[in-house]
Amino acid sequence: DGGITQSPKYLFRKEGQNVTLSCEQNLNHDAMYWYRQDPGQGLRLIYYSQIVNDFQKGDIAEGYSVSREKKESFPLTVTSAQKNPTAFYLCASTRDRENTEAFFGQGTRLTVV
């Protein structure tokens, strides 16, 4: 079955450490997205990529970095520069740049202690 896989589901890190969240899709979708979800705030866009080797900052990109070396993979690194990294992170993909529905992974809950 096609879908988006995020790993791990739960992640704990010490303050000051960088951490990378994995997102893999086998839907052959061109576009991929990273969102951050905090209680009562909906989803906020961190980064998105419309094509391999290209990505753009979203609304809250500071303290995050991404890469898109392969069509199926869009890892997110949460750096030590991110002031409040503890959150639920969701990866999504769409077939192409037109407004088709977004498919979501199951999320990674990151806790920084």
Next chain:
Amino acid sequence: AQSVTQLDSHVSVSEGTPVLLRCNYSSSYSPSLFWYVQHPNKGLQLLLKYTSAATLVKGINGFEAEFKKSETSFHLTKPSAHMSDAAEYFCVVSLYNFNKFYFGSGTKLNVKP
């Protein structure tokens, strides 16, 4: 500018009674509109979508929504709530060829036995 407003952060209904989750949007362009559902610590699942075809859209699990351009609304309804409907619901706007999604802040639906 584009935005989405979910008018209720929490809605509580009794099992077997109707559900109404309200969503208003603002958009400078003809939008596509979606409703997603999220169960605790899970990703988002698409319930239904409006993409400029019929204004009354039927989705999964008995949900439907009506696009009312004059009222800039896209309210989600279900005739009879089930316990399994308890979750958080997100109204989402996307713009053709802009490859961005705008999320409402979410409505938590509680279903009482």
